[in-house]
Amino acid sequence: MTRKPQICEVAPRDGFQSISNPLPTEEKIGIIRALAAAGCARIEIGSFVSPKAIPQMADMAEIAAAVRELPARLCALVPNVRGAENALGAGITEVCYVLSISERHNQNNVRQSFAQSLAGLQDVVSVLPEDAILRVDLATAFDSPFDGTVPLADVLSAVAKVGQIAPRAEIALCDTTGRANPFMVTTRFAAAMSLPETAGNGWAFHGHDTFGQGVANAVAAWQSGVDAFDTAAAGLGGCPFAPGATGNTATEDLVFAFNEGGFETGIDIKVLLDVADRIAALPGAVVASHLRHVPRRRAA
């Protein structure tokens, strides 16, 4: 059976968050609808976080109400039980929880220790209904902006703990800085996937193209058996706490690799590129894409 790659579009979360001035709610909703129309089957629509911490996400309930009937798997980032309850209350039954393996990055990102974040994961798991879907993002699974290469032992220890707390979750190894290389991606996924604690988990790769390795790293993950990939249309985004990190790998660049390589993502590249152009035109957007800059007739 031919495997089918799942593209998880994160521009509305990782991407919109990177634009300091909050976008109009209607524009966000319009872009999420356009992404679904392009064939994006999984979309991270935003974060149910305190508007004080991230003002760009203050309109999540309104967005969720407007898009929740779309024919796509919709996911929202939640930092804690309150966020999870708000997501569920808004009809979003797939949530993403983030922990960073680097202590220092975790402190910068969510102002708590990794152990505290693990306890928070346990709390979120305990309030999720049986039919909810959980994604766990393990940030700095390769490299940390503060500490350089993160030891494989630290990654495996973190993955094992997550597997014990959330044995059915989809675990993403996140290349937060874009500094992973494809050989390292292969090694780390193989090791993580062979842990007995992760026997029931699914797998995802979240990558950036900052060092030019974005597509290569995702393809290495795919070859390791990973089926889900976080990307952002137009390459919008970046981590505000990871200096030098540019946007997520552009959705169009990775979709090109899969679609042209015979592994259909279900995404229509021409329609997607129109959405990517719309995203790139947002005031304050910082984008990075290869495919947007080739003649459109050659892109698909």
Place this chain on the structure above:
Amino acid sequence: MTRKPQICEVAPRDGFQSISNPLPTEEKIGIIRALAAAGCARIEIGSFVSPKAIPQMADMAEIAAAVRELPARLCALVPNVRGAENALGAGITEVCYVLSISERHNQNNVRQSFAQSLAGLQDVVSVLPEDAILRVDLATAFDSPFDGTVPLADVLSAVAKVGQIAPRAEIALCDTTGRANPFMVTTRFAAAMSLPETAGNGWAFHGHDTFGQGVANAVAAWQSGVDAFDTAAAGLGGCPFAPGATGNTATEDLVFAFNEGGFETGIDIKVLLDVADRIAALPGAVVASHLRHVPRRRAA
């Protein structure tokens, strides 16, 4: 035994040719020396072609005389017997001959049919001394700017003919437009390498990053058993007869993947990035690199 990737630096040929106003000979020589000092063990120093056809290469004899004692394998492109004789006369004993599998691209590139180019290859082979090294570049081995995807059967037919004429040559499958994808690279190299006619040939991959697949395609070739990779420092270059094609994959981006992934190329990235900056500053240079834009302390 750990395999060692060979980076073939082509900025002085594919790259300098893309700059319309000829560069000062001393500047070219300086850059070739600096590339060797960065650890580039194979360098394509230019083309022994008619100065009428490509005025940028009129000073090849002078360049060859100045660099031929460098501790690196030096190669020069030759379009015909006269070019080969001029290269040999200048002390360059490794030559590269180009044929394009797409008839229309071959006509645009060298104004003759593929069959005529094959006859030209036979002529070049016949004048090369026993100890000379031959590289054969098969352009448009994946995609043609005029015809789209080039049929695999055409590629295999071309490869088999080259293998018969030049049974010990290093054959490069060239992604002239950058439109190959890693899955296609895997498939085509596997098929080409299993032809009985190529049993004695070595293999190289020449790629561009136009569609964001540059590093991914090279890594796919490496995984297929290919050991040599054409790249250009700073991503300088492009094919003047392939509309929309930007430069070769940046040497620094691919070296990062290999060095960081545990397959040492012998190239010092920090030194290379200084050369890449020098190349990017050349008047008329069009470049594309990821690594040049990350904080230098993070690049290696």
